[in-house]
Amino acid sequence: MAATKVLIAFYSRNGSTEGLAKAIAEGAEIEGAEVRLRRAREIVPADVMAKAPGWTEKAAEMNAKYAAPTAEDAEWADAIVFGTPTRFGSVTSELKAYIDSLGGLWFQGKLNGKVGSVFGSTSSMHGGNESTLLSLYNPMAHLGLIIVPLGYADPILFHAGTPYGATHVSLQDTIAPSAKELEVARFQGRRVATVARRLAIGAETFSN
Numbered sequence: 001m002a003a004t005k006v007l008i009a010f011y012s013r014n015g016s017t018e019g020l021a022k023a024i025a026e027g028a029e030i031e032g033a034e035v036r037l038r039r040a041r042e043i044v045p046a047d048v049m050a051k052a053p054g055w056t057e058k059a060a061e062m063n064a065k066y067a068a069p070t071a072e073d074a075e076w077a078d079a080i081v082f083g084t085p086t087r088f089g090s091v092t093s094e095l096k097a098y099i100d101s102l103g104g105l106w107f108q109g110k111l112n113g114k115v116g117s118v119f120g121s122t123s124s125m126h127g128g129n130e131s132t133l134l135s136l137y138n139p140m141a142h143l144g145l146i147i148v149p150l151g152y153a154d155p156i157l158f159h160a161g162t163p164y165g166a167t168h169v170s171l172q173d174t175i176a177p178s179a180k181e182l183e184v185a186r187f188q189g190r191r192v193a194t195v196a197r198r199l200a201i202g203a204e205t206f207s208n
């Protein structure tokens, strides 16, 4: 059987969401999945980015490491994991622009039945991680993705993360994801890859 294909499409400005994305990739790879890590690109003009110290430089640094996510990536994937920092309790415009670009695939029904999952980062403890993750459940439902939450399916969920997906609280971008938060993210990668593989086995079994 071919390796399970996992697309991790994230936006990150200061590295927190990127850290979770890499741990999710590790988890998926532990389960034998092939992973594409992709960073959504900025949608504001360069002069706007220049007003926020470090934004231009950090974006260039991350863009050198990760290609931009494309519709082809989403079509390729068996599972799509979206990651975003919180913006006023919801998804970033940058990641949403990528999701909106999937309209053509949605129209053709090509995303139906793929696995979908989400993760994210806020600055403050109650700054909107859960509302952000839940806000992404809406487009995932419209796209026809089979949403895979974490629940409390691993004991680490009693110590970090949320039942909706892996999270980090960056305290105004002063701290990186902790060992426990990264463990949740690795669990998410393993879980997503495992569910996607089981769905593929089921599809092979019942298509005949």
Ligand SMILES: Cc1cc2nc3c(=O)[nH]c(=O)nc-3n(C[C@H](O)[C@H](O)[C@H](O)COP(=O)(O)O)c2cc1C
Pocket: 011, 012, 013, 014, 015, 016, 017, 018, 084, 085, 086, 087, 088, 089, 090, 121, 122, 123, 124, 125, 126, 127, 128, 169, 170, 172, 173
């Ligand atoms: C325009 C804007 C809105 C934000 N809104 C929130 C918010 O509602 N709650 C919160 O806790 N953090 C908010 N943040 C902070 C980021 O979500 C937080 O710093 C996050 O950890 C950054 O992740 P990153 O390092 O992956 O870019 C906001 C940041 C910006 C620039």
